[in-house]
Structures are given as C-alpha cells and as structure tokens.
Amino acid sequence: MTATANLLVELFVEELPPKALQKLGDAFAGVLREQLVAQGLAAADAPLTAYASPRRLAAHVVDVLDQAPDKAVSQKLMPVTVGLGADGQPTPALLKKLTALGADASVVPKLKRVHDGKAEVLHYESQARGVSLAQGLQKALDEAIAKLPIPKVMRYQLQDGWTSVNFVRPAHGLVALHGSSVVPVTALGLSAGNSTQGHRFEAAVQPVVIRDADSYAAQMREEGAVIAGFAERRAEIVRQLQAAAAQVGGGVRPIEDAALLDEVTALVERPNVLVCQFEQEFLAVPQECLILTMKANQKYFPLLDAEGRLTHRFLIVSNIAPEDASAVIGGNERVVRPRLADAKFFFDQDRKKTLASRVPQLAKVVYHNQLGTQGERVERVRAIAKAIGQQLFAALAERHQIEGTQDGEIAQDWLLTCVDNAALLAKTDLVTDMVGEFPELQGIMGAYYAVNDGLPNEVAHAIEDHYKPRFAGDSLPRENVGLVVALADKLETLVGMFGIGNLPTGDRDPFALRRHALGVIRMLVERDLPLDLHALVASAIPAFGDLIKDPAAALLDFFYERLAGSLREQGYHTQEVDAVLALRPRQLALVPRQLEAVRAFAQLPEAPALAAANKRITNILKKADAVDAHVNPELLREQAEQDLYAAMQRFVPEANAQFDAGDYRLSLQTLAALRAPVDAFFDDVMVNAEELALRLNRHGLLKSLHDAMNRVADLSRLAV
Structure with a gap:
C-alpha cells in the first residue's frame, strides 16, 4: 500500500554567489520535481515551493508517493516467423529472449501479435515495478545537482581527504524528509538527515532539527532566524x-x-x-x-x-x-x-582640465585593432554626425521644427556647430579619473564637465544622451543635437563592425550591435525623424576610407530583421509586418502608420479577394519579361478589362493623393473599391492572350494595378 506525504529536500552549503542565487534555487527545485514526476512519484501539477538563501537551496513538493505505481510495459520481441516455428512452438531465439526478460515458455500463448506495417511481430506485455521514493529521489537529486546553472564550478575535497567533488560551493548538510521520515539518499559525499544549520549568530538553537517537511519554513524562521524563501x-x-x-x-x-x-x-x-x-x-x-x-x-x-x-x-x-x-x-x-x-x-x-584639452589623449586609447583608436573613431563620428545633421535639420526646417530662437540657415549652422562640438567631446570623459573608476558614468560625467566648461546645454545633453538608449525601454536623447550624435555614434559602430565582418552570432554580440540597431530604429520611429535609413547608412561609409568593405547590403538586412522582430514583440501580426517590410521602407518613421493602415485594410470584406488577386498578379508578372506599366486604352477589347481600367482611372489618382498626404489607411480603403472589377477581370479575361499586343497591354494593366495597390505594403503577403 503506497503512502503519500509532502517532501522536503535541502542542501546546506557555504555562501552561494549572490547574483546567481535565485536562478540556482529555481533550477534546483524545478529539476527535482520534474524528475519525480517523470518517475511517477508526483503529479505533473504538484505544488512546488523553491527556497534559496545565502547558504541553502531547498525544495518542498506536495503529495509525493513513497512508491511509484506499477505500470504496464509492452516490449517488442521479434517477428512471428522468427519466434515461432511452423508448429507454433517457440524457437530457441524466442526462449532466450524471454529468459533474458525473466520469463519462460509458459508466457508464449499470452504473447501479443502486432502488425507493424511490414510483418507480424510478437510483443511481451508485463507489469514493471514502480520505483521506491529512495531510488527515485536519488536519481532526481543527482539530476538536480548536475543541471544546476552554476556560473563557476568549485572543486573541493571531502573529509576523507581523498575524494574530490565539483559543486558551486562546498556542501555541508543534506536534509530529505518525506513527511517526518528521512529518505536515505546521498549527495556530494553527504547522507541525508533531518537537521540543518540556522543563522550563524542569531539562531535560537543549533542545529535546527526539522520535525517534518511542512514545518521547514516556520522552523527556519523561528528557531534558525532564517527566512528561507x-x-x-x-x-x-x-x-x-x-x-x-x-x-x-x-x-x-x-x-x-x-x-x-x-x-x-x-x-x-x-x-x-x-x-x-x-x-x-x-x-x-x-x-x-x-x-x-x-x-x-x-x-x-x-x-x-x-x-x-x-x-x-x-x-x-x-x-x-x-x-x-x-x-x-x-x-x-x-x-x-x-x-x-x-x-x-x-x-x-x-574639473581642473577642460574636456577639449583631453581630446588628444583619445589618440592613445585603442578602440579596435582593425579600426584604430578612440581619437580616430571620434573623427569618424564627427563626419557622420555632420552628414546626418545636414539631412535632419534641412528636413526639420521644412517642417518648421528647428530648435533654437533663430530661424533659417543661422539656426541650422548653430545646431551643426553644437553637433560637431558634442561629437568631438562625447568620448573625452573616458580619460577622466571618475569614469576610470566608474565606467558606468561615461556620458553622465561628460555632461557635468561640459557644463563646468561653460558649453551650451545642447552640447552637454548630447554628450550624456549619445549613449541612449542604453538598454531596452531606456529613454531617448532629449534634443535633436543629441539624436544626431547618438545616431552617428551607433552607425559608426554598426558600419565599422559589419565592414570588418565582425557580426553577432547566436547569443554572442560583444559590441552590442543588436542593441545599437534597435536604438537607431527607436530614434527614427519614436521621434518621427524624416530620415532615409539607406541614406543614413550610405553617409556613414565614407568616414572609414579603405578600412572596411562596403557593408550596406548586410547591414540593411540586419536593420530590417531587428525591426521585424521588434514589431512582432509589440503585437503586430507576422503577416502585417511582412507585408510592410517587404517593400523595405526607407523612412522607418512611417512604418507604424503603414502597419495600422494594413491592419485596418485586412478587416475589410474586400481584403481577402484583393490580397489573393495581388498574389496572382505578382506570380504572373514574375513569369513575364520586363513589364512596362503602360496601358493603351484602344487595345482593351474585353468589357471586364475596360471596366477595370475605368475603375483604376477613377480610384487610383484619389488613392495616390491620399498616400502622398500620408493617409495610408484611407488610401487602401479607396483601393478596396477595385475588388469587383478585379474579380471580373480574372473571371472573363485571358491575360496571356496569343496576340502579343493584347498580352503586353494586359500585362501593362496588371503592372499599373500592382504598382498602385502596393505603395503602402505588399498586399500579396496578406493572402492565406
């Protein structure tokens, strides 16, 4: 008769590495229960409590059996033709196999015959004895210890002076209680008992004798002065x-x-x-x-x-x-x-030295053996920042969003001067005493020292902010000067590393290129910057001279991959993301609006048919030679193609105007009116007509339709 009780297992050790403690505790308890479940000693949903304190890892599992139930086992033996003779009697091969399994000829009539698709095979069905808790817990404990995510293994000798074991820290005690009964298991040279150590100085008793599995936490708190969880x-x-x-x-x-x-x-x-x-x-x-x-x-x-x-x-x-x-x-x-x-x-x-006076010191700081010193890097960032600043401030001037109290070219020149000063000084705090002691303060201290030097706030803020975003969810640079320098700094890193073939692989990304790419994406999108991603990458490449190979193609692929992943994490559907990014949009600031437009379009009743038609048009045009989006109305013979052309003449200019005005949602809704004539066209018109002029004209009509419908996104990606 099997009995059920709650189980408590504790390993008492020397001080565990604090930054890994929670992970160690969760892993120890998780694997322990997983192994008990696998052996039939606990239910898959058995409540589990993990304990982890500086000197102990422990687990409490509810309703653990002292003996796993027996289970039916079906073992494949051999084909019937091999195991039984013509007279139906067992062959020597079958008898030998049965003996190995602890059976004899008396079970032959009970052997099950199963057809495996090729031949009839004999199966021996028996009851396998369930493991005892002592056996099962021993295996579970061994697995839990072996699978611990130990940051660094320590090798130490046991008390016998000969045996060595490997563990995260030397272990000094093992508790294993099933209810109030000790389970006889061993680990790391220790035998399980029911006593452990409490707080070094404040325990009420020492050792603490655990009455049963359920009293562990309370006894540790009251008698051991330890909060175990x-x-x-x-x-x-x-x-x-x-x-x-x-x-x-x-x-x-x-x-x-x-x-x-x-x-x-x-x-x-x-x-x-x-x-x-x-x-x-x-x-x-x-x-x-x-x-x-x-x-x-x-x-x-x-x-x-x-x-x-x-x-x-x-x-x-x-x-x-x-x-x-x-x-x-x-x-x-x-x-x-x-x-x-x-x-x-x-x-x-x-503060006794200005940031400007520290610039020459950067020439002595190695940045990368293939890309030179920090001083050389600063010059590249300055060149890239100048190019980005010219693009951005000119575009913002058109939007009337230029910063500062002055207007026009004077304001732009002043902002570009701030950008250049910030780019020149952004890395100088790396050679200060404070940042030498606390590298985490780079940028922050540069801003303080810039204010001390009497530099404009825009420069000081940009020096601090050019590292942003430093991590997921971090804030972005406060002002446009900081945005420009931050973009330049990240693009310099990305272009340089891609240019020398130093790409991230798997989990390895020592130069944080994924984070830098997402930082560029966030700045472009969240600050609605009217900048062309392709132009940004192209403007950064000349700063490297002949140090690198052109990385534009691979780097742009990397940007779009990171953007796709980020958008999916934000909740956009894969089809929506694929549809928009298939066009490789150059202004990432427009992507959210394009996605919302595609999402709204996908809800329209006309969407499935138009997406399917779009996919069909794409396939037709792929198989045709280079197609010119030109239509000769006089060659439109069939009523359906005339109707489609007339509908396009009516709705496409309207949709294009809405697109140019930035109303992507309305543009796609306008094009939805083409569903009926498109359906009729494919029902009634032979696209690949034998007459060359007709065929080319119909291809031209479809090319015109394809171009009009796919300005916001590749709608064929929405087809099921």
Whole structure:
C-alpha cells in the first residue's frame, strides 16, 4: 500500500554567489520535481515551493508517493516467423529472449501479435515495478545537482581527504524528509538527515532539527532566524525599506533598483534595515557618482527626496539585529565615507582640465585593432554626425521644427556647430579619473564637465544622451543635437563592425550591435525623424576610407530583421509586418502608420479577394519579361478589362493623393473599391492572350494595378 506525504529536500552549503542565487534555487527545485514526476512519484501539477538563501537551496513538493505505481510495459520481441516455428512452438531465439526478460515458455500463448506495417511481430506485455521514493529521489537529486546553472564550478575535497567533488560551493548538510521520515539518499559525499544549520549568530538553537517537511519554513524562521524563501525575504526587505524611509520623513524614498534588491536578498538570511547618514558636503558631488558608489561597492540604498534629489541619508540591509544597532550603523558610515571622499576628489581633479584639452589623449586609447583608436573613431563620428545633421535639420526646417530662437540657415549652422562640438567631446570623459573608476558614468560625467566648461546645454545633453538608449525601454536623447550624435555614434559602430565582418552570432554580440540597431530604429520611429535609413547608412561609409568593405547590403538586412522582430514583440501580426517590410521602407518613421493602415485594410470584406488577386498578379508578372506599366486604352477589347481600367482611372489618382498626404489607411480603403472589377477581370479575361499586343497591354494593366495597390505594403503577403 503506497503512502503519500509532502517532501522536503535541502542542501546546506557555504555562501552561494549572490547574483546567481535565485536562478540556482529555481533550477534546483524545478529539476527535482520534474524528475519525480517523470518517475511517477508526483503529479505533473504538484505544488512546488523553491527556497534559496545565502547558504541553502531547498525544495518542498506536495503529495509525493513513497512508491511509484506499477505500470504496464509492452516490449517488442521479434517477428512471428522468427519466434515461432511452423508448429507454433517457440524457437530457441524466442526462449532466450524471454529468459533474458525473466520469463519462460509458459508466457508464449499470452504473447501479443502486432502488425507493424511490414510483418507480424510478437510483443511481451508485463507489469514493471514502480520505483521506491529512495531510488527515485536519488536519481532526481543527482539530476538536480548536475543541471544546476552554476556560473563557476568549485572543486573541493571531502573529509576523507581523498575524494574530490565539483559543486558551486562546498556542501555541508543534506536534509530529505518525506513527511517526518528521512529518505536515505546521498549527495556530494553527504547522507541525508533531518537537521540543518540556522543563522550563524542569531539562531535560537543549533542545529535546527526539522520535525517534518511542512514545518521547514516556520522552523527556519523561528528557531534558525532564517527566512528561507527568496521571494519572502525580498518582500520583507522592501517592507522594511519603505518603513525606514517613512520613519525618516520628509517624503524621502529609497532608490528603486530591482537588481540591487535581488543581490541584497541573496546576501542576507534575516534582513534588518537601518538608517545611516554621511556629511552633507558630499552632496556637492554629482549624485550619480554617490549613488553608484553606494550601490555598487556597498550595496546600500540611497534615499531620494520627493524631487528625486539625493539626500545625505541612506539605508543598509544588515544580516544581524542587535539590541543596540549603533555599532552597525557607525561601522557602515565609516566604511562609506572614504568612498564618497574618493568620488569628491575625482570630481574636483577632473574639473581642473577642460574636456577639449583631453581630446588628444583619445589618440592613445585603442578602440579596435582593425579600426584604430578612440581619437580616430571620434573623427569618424564627427563626419557622420555632420552628414546626418545636414539631412535632419534641412528636413526639420521644412517642417518648421528647428530648435533654437533663430530661424533659417543661422539656426541650422548653430545646431551643426553644437553637433560637431558634442561629437568631438562625447568620448573625452573616458580619460577622466571618475569614469576610470566608474565606467558606468561615461556620458553622465561628460555632461557635468561640459557644463563646468561653460558649453551650451545642447552640447552637454548630447554628450550624456549619445549613449541612449542604453538598454531596452531606456529613454531617448532629449534634443535633436543629441539624436544626431547618438545616431552617428551607433552607425559608426554598426558600419565599422559589419565592414570588418565582425557580426553577432547566436547569443554572442560583444559590441552590442543588436542593441545599437534597435536604438537607431527607436530614434527614427519614436521621434518621427524624416530620415532615409539607406541614406543614413550610405553617409556613414565614407568616414572609414579603405578600412572596411562596403557593408550596406548586410547591414540593411540586419536593420530590417531587428525591426521585424521588434514589431512582432509589440503585437503586430507576422503577416502585417511582412507585408510592410517587404517593400523595405526607407523612412522607418512611417512604418507604424503603414502597419495600422494594413491592419485596418485586412478587416475589410474586400481584403481577402484583393490580397489573393495581388498574389496572382505578382506570380504572373514574375513569369513575364520586363513589364512596362503602360496601358493603351484602344487595345482593351474585353468589357471586364475596360471596366477595370475605368475603375483604376477613377480610384487610383484619389488613392495616390491620399498616400502622398500620408493617409495610408484611407488610401487602401479607396483601393478596396477595385475588388469587383478585379474579380471580373480574372473571371472573363485571358491575360496571356496569343496576340502579343493584347498580352503586353494586359500585362501593362496588371503592372499599373500592382504598382498602385502596393505603395503602402505588399498586399500579396496578406493572402492565406
């Protein structure tokens, strides 16, 4: 009689790598349950709880059997002609096979005959004994350990002094409880028991003896002073951070940083949030520097005021909760002070030199062994930015969207000067002390130093913003000067890397080319920039001279692939995306409107028939020689082709005018009126007439129709 109980498995180890802890915990628990399910010891939907703390990985699985049920097994033996003689008696080959399976000649009459399509085959059906929990859990535990996504394996010796094992960190304890019973399994040289270790300093008892699988979390909290669950511990930290900020008052709030919160959750077993402070004189340093040093080096949570400005107070998440916390607070304040003093020193020293004076130093910084130094790269970015700026500001002048207080050519010249200055100085903060210490501040510090040098805000903003968007969902450059420099910087990287054949492969993309391409796409689309993608790529190539081979074709393919993927992620249907991008639109800013127009067109009752007709026309024109979109009305013999021509004369000019005005939706709706004459044409007219003049004229009519209908998108891609 099988029994069911809940199962608890825990590996107690030395401190696990914090940035990998949550993934390790989820993987350990997930594979454990997966293996139990595969062996029939647990249901596929068995509730699972994963635990992960700095020194333990654990899993709780509900309703686990102590013995998997027996299951029917059908084993293919051999063809009937091989296994049975002419008299129906078993052959030696069959008897030998049955013996190997633990059976004898008595089962021969019970063997099942199955026709496999070629011949009749004998099958032996039996009951396979289900695995015991001890056997099944041993296999599951071995698999769970083997499949852990360990960032770096550690090799260490067991206590016998001879045996070595590989694991993420040395393991010191193993718990395996089925209900309240210990399951006799082993792992990493350890035998399972029912006791584990609690908090190093604050556990009420040591060791903690687990009564049963279901009391694990509560006992760890109450007796071991450990919150075992990662999510529960994270939620407790958030609660305490908010409570501590409320206690400080004044509307302050802890900085929001999910990655920092996850890392701190992986560093403490029982969190205790405390309020600390530093001298207000440090607030004269840019807050990004102070925030970064507190987060990156100390894992502190800076407090911001209601306007988002840094205050002189910060929160720490301690792993101990003494009655008098003053020593802990004082110690952390002493630790952070030299860090902040270093940041202030770097900032003060850096401001003694202008950004312009640092430009020559970039000639000593290698960018890429095939593409030269950062100094050479800066000159390429300047050239590309000038070309883009001329295109953009001229187009914006036509739209009357030029920035600045002046008009016309004077404003354009001033903006181009700002673009050139920003492109020249954008990388100079790479050779400052602050960015040397904190590379994450590149661009940000350049903006501060530009303001210190008295440069216009447009230049300072562009220096900071030219790295944007740095990641998915990041903001875009604030102003057009920054947009131009950001486009130039990303295009320089893309053209250069594609030009030397340094393309991303699989998951490898060391130069973040996918991110750069999406950044260019986002700027063009979201800022509605009237720029031609093909012209942008072409304008960047001359800056490289003979350093690269022309990458335009491959790079444009890359852009359209990234655009297609991005649009599908935004919820557009594959057919809609394919229809629009099949035309390789040059102005990406228009693509969203084209997609919306195609989506609206696809809802019309005329759409399926017109899409199918369009596909048919495409195939006809592919098979014909070069077709001229010219129609001689005098050669339109059939009524259906005359009617189609007349309808085109009526509706196509109207649709073209709507297209030229940017109303793509209305343009396609207007063309929907052609459905009836198009259907009639294909029903009544022989396109490939024997008479050459008639055939060419009908091809010309279809070419004219095809050109008119496919200005917004390739409608044939909508055909089912």
